[in-house]
Amino acid sequence: xxxxxxxxxxxxxxxxxxxxxxxxxxxxxxxxxxxxxxxxxxxxxxxxxxxxxxxxxxxxxxxxxxxxxxxxxxxxxxxxxxxxxxxxxxxxxxxxxxxxxxxxxxxxxxxxxxxxxxxxxxxxxxxxxxxxxxxxxxxxxxxxxxxxxxxxxxxxxxxxxxxxxxxxxxxxxxxxxxxxxxxxxxxxxxxxxxxxxxxxxxxxxxxxxxxxxxxxxxxxxxxxxxxxxxxxxxxxxxxxxx
Numbered sequence: 001x002x003x004x005x006x007x008x009x010x011x012x013x014x015x016x017x018x019x020x021x022x023x024x025x026x027x028x029x030x031x032x033x034x035x036x037x038x039x040x041x042x043x044x045x046x047x048x049x050x051x052x053x054x055x056x057x058x059x060x061x062x063x064x065x066x067x068x069x070x071x072x073x074x075x076x077x078x079x080x081x082x083x084x085x086x087x088x089x090x091x092x093x094x095x096x097x098x099x100x101x102x103x104x105x106x107x108x109x110x111x112x113x114x115x116x117x118x119x120x121x122x123x124x125x126x127x128x129x130x131x132x133x134x135x136x137x138x139x140x141x142x143x144x145x146x147x148x149x150x151x152x153x154x155x156x157x158x159x160x161x162x163x164x165x166x167x168x169x170x171x172x173x174x175x176x177x178x179x180x181x182x183x184x185x186x187x188x189x190x191x192x193x194x195x196x197x198x199x200x201x202x203x204x205x206x207x208x209x210x211x212x213x214x215x216x217x218x219x220x221x222x223x224x225x226x227x228x229x230x231x232x233x234x235x236x237x238x239x240x241x242x
Contacts, residue, residue, distance in 0.1 A: 015130055018098035022105065022133025026116065030219045032212075033116040035132050037156060038140035039149070040122030043166035045073045046199035047140065047208075048117055049080040054209050056081045059216055062113040064088060064104045066096040066121045073119060084108055095126035098133060114216050124153040135215075136161040143167045144174065147181035150188050157188045162195070164208070169198040 026033050036044045048063060055061070062084035065074035074087035086104040088096060101118060108116075118134060120127045128137075139160040141149045144167055150157045157163070163185050165178060178196065185192055193211070197204035 012129065015098045018102055019131035019133040022098060022101060023135075025105070025110070026133060026135075029110045029113075030223045031110060031113055031116050032216045032219045033118065033132075033134045033136075035118045035120060035127075035134035035137045036140065037120045037124065037127045037137055037160070038122060038142075039124055039145060042122070042140040042142045042145065043164075043199050044119050044122075044140055045076055047164065047166065047197070048077055048082075048119060050199050050202075050205055051117075051209070051212070052077065052081040054205065055212065058213065060112060060114045061117060062086070062108050062115070063117045063119065064096075064101060065119045066090060066100070068092060068094070068121055077119075084113065090121060094121055094123045095130050096120050096132060097130050101132050114220070115212065124149070124156045128153070128156040128159055138162040138164060140164045140166055141181065143170050143176045143178065145176070147175075147177045148184060150181065150185040154188045157185050157192070160189065161191070161193065163192045164195045164197060166197055166199055168196050168203055169201045 036048070038044050045065075052061065061082070063074075063077050063082050064086050065071070065077055066088045067073050068090055069092075071087040071089060074085050078085045086107055088100050088104055090096065090100070096118065118132055120132075124139070137156070137160040139156055139162070141163070143165065146152075163182075165181060168178065171178060182194055185194070195204055195208050195211075197208060199205070
C-alpha cells in the first residue's frame with residue numbers, strides 16, 4: 001500500500017510541476033484557459049460547438065479535445081468552426097494530465113489566441129485530481145442525470161468555479177429537480193457561478209457568452225498592467241463573480 005501511495009504522490013507532483021509551467025506560459029500570454037469536465041454525454045462538445053458558432057468572430061479560440069479512443073469530438077469542433085483544434089486520445093486513461101496538454105500546446109501559436117478550452121475526458125472522478133494549468137474548472141451536468149451528482153462527486157464541484165446545467169429543455173421528462181441540484185452543488189461550493197442552459201434550444205447561452213467575453217477581457221486588461229502581470233493567472237479553484 002505504501003508503494004502505491006508513493007508512486008501516486010510522485011505522479012501528481014510531476015503533474016503539478018508541469019501544470020505550473022503551463023499556467024505561467026498561458027498567464028504570460030494573457031490567455032484565458034478553461035477546463036471543461038463532466039460525465040459522458042452531459043454536453044461539453046455541444047456547448048463548445050455553440051460557443052464557436054456564436055463567438056468565433058469575437059474571440060480567438062483554441063480547443064484541446066480529450067477522448068478515450070476516438071477523435072470524434074475534435075472532428076465535431078473543427079466542423080463547427082474551430083480553426084485550432086488539437087485532439088488527445090488517451091488510449092484508455094480516464095483523464096487528461098498536464099504532460100498531455102503540454103504536448104498539445106506545442107502545436108498551437110499562443111500569440112494568436114485569447115481563450116483555450118480543454119475538453120476533458122467524460123469522468124467526474126479522476127479529472128478532479130489533475131491540474132492542467134487552467135484558470136478554472138467548469139463542471140457540467142445535465143437534466144438527464146441525477147440531481148445528486150454534486151453529492152456523489154464532491155471533489156469535482158469543490159474544485160470548480162463554474163457549474164453549467166445543460167438540457168433544461170428536458171426538465172419534466174424525468175425526476176431531475178434543478179433547484180435541488182443547484183442546492184446540492186452550492187452546499188459543497190457556495191461560490192459556484194451557475195448557468196442553466198439548453199444547447200439544443202439555445203436557452204441561457206447568451207449569459208454564458210457574455211460571461212466568457214468578460215473573463216477574456218479581464219485577461220486582456222492585465223496585458224496593460226505589467227506590475228500585475230499574473231493577477232489573473234491563478235484562477236484555479238477560485239470563485240469568479242458575475
